[in-house]
Amino acid sequence: MHATTTACKPSLAVSVRRTRLLDTFTRNSLTGLRDTFRRSSLFAVLALSLSAQAQEFPSRTVTVVVGYAAGGAIDQSARLVAQALSLRWGQPVIVDNKSGANGTIAATTVAAAKPDGYTLLVTATSHTLNKFTVKNLRYDVEKSFTPVALTVEVPNVLVVNVSSPYQSVAQLVDAMKAGKKDFSYASQGVGGIPHLAGEMFKLRTGTEMLHVPYKGAAPGMVDLSGGVVDMSFPSPGSIMAYVSAGKLRPLAVSATRRFPQLKDVPTFAEAGISDFNLGTWHGVLAPARTPPNIVAKINFDINEVIQTSAFQTALLAQGNSAAAPITPAQFGAKLSAELRAFEGVASKIDFSAN
Numbered sequence: 001m002h003a004t005t006t007a008c009k010p011s012l013a014v015s016v017r018r019t020r021l022l023d024t025f026t027r028n029s030l031t032g033l034r035d036t037f038r039r040s041s042l043f044a045v046l047a048l049s050l051s052a053q054a055q056e057f058p059s060r061t062v063t064v065v066v067g068y069a070a071g072g073a074i075d076q077s078a079r080l081v082a083q084a085l086s087l088r089w090g091q092p093v094i095v096d097n098k099s100g101a102n103g104t105i106a107a108t109t110v111a112a113a114k115p116d117g118y119t120l121l122v123t124a125t126s127h128t129l130n131k132f133t134v135k136n137l138r139y140d141v142e143k144s145f146t147p148v149a150l151t152v153e154v155p156n157v158l159v160v161n162v163s164s165p166y167q168s169v170a171q172l173v174d175a176m177k178a179g180k181k182d183f184s185y186a187s188q189g190v191g192g193i194p195h196l197a198g199e200m201f202k203l204r205t206g207t208e209m210l211h212v213p214y215k216g217a218a219p220g221m222v223d224l225s226g227g228v229v230d231m232s233f234p235s236p237g238s239i240m241a242y243v244s245a246g247k248l249r250p251l252a253v254s255a256t257r258r259f260p261q262l263k264d265v266p267t268f269a270e271a272g273i274s275d276f277n278l279g280t281w282h283g284v285l286a287p288a289r290t291p292p293n294i295v296a297k298i299n300f301d302i303n304e305v306i307q308t309s310a311f312q313t314a315l316l317a318q319g320n321s322a323a324a325p326i327t328p329a330q331f332g333a334k335l336s337a338e339l340r341a342f343e344g345v346a347s348k349i350d351f352s353a354n
Helices: 012-056 073-089 101-111 126-133 169-178 193-205 217-225 240-244 292-306 309-318 328-346
Strands: 062-066 093-097 119-124 145-155 157-161 184-187 210-213 248-253 279-287
Touching (some): 062 073, 062 101, 073 093, 073 119, 073 145, 073 217, 073 279, 073 292, 073 309, 101 119, 101 126, 101 145, 101 279, 119 145, 126 193, 126 328, 145 292, 157 169, 157 217, 169 193, 193 328, 240 248, 279 292, 292 328
């Protein structure tokens, strides 16, 4: 007997089922391919759009908002940057001073602006300090802004009226401890670096003095040169014109080494006060969610500007010093580190009581 084998033919139902599965698989595959193509096309169009946007930026006026009074160090450096960018871009770059509340009025304005690169904030170190010294901020110091570029880095300077009898920090401290008169110091506003410097000076020397806040450094320097207040701790850019005119006398700089434009002025350490290294930076921020390519373009152009000899010469004449070029990410890291450092310092000083 021979065994016979018979091929098993699929039933009609099975064939139909297989056909339907194949059709479904084919349709799903084609749909997936179409979706993938659409997404790829969308990303390509978006990338091209963003690239074109960066190349076209700026196509109209850019506004640089400064949170301090005209004539102060921050305003002066901001105007230099604005002028240089205007020439580079072929578009107007205007400076809008919104002074007061230690720069928070300007910051509030920019935080609420459209994130397209056409409204920028020029601010300083006090921007990060405001997180710990200003109540009820209407913005988040970090999350409401995109770091763009660093432009200036300088120390702060203890300065007195040239007609005062104090020729050194030691003489000033001795007079303050003698208690024969009340002393006062000017700052550019509550919670700023000059304010912090004044309070640190009190802590380091065991002295007392009245804090007199102004809406920016410029009006404070006017009153200091007029003898209304006894001293201040501004950045060099706010005092160089007064020093050159023989109206103010610098006594010490808050840095680890002497400042080139004030090479005859000792550091606080040289003057007998240790651990007194405070500095001021100026920088540019944009509203949060500003397109990264626009941020990168502004950063690149500002870094190009601050490395030119013309810009650096003009900056030095103001008493300012150009910062080393850094990326937006590096600037953001600097701000984060500064926030951590200020949190420890600010906790030791009751700014609300000054």
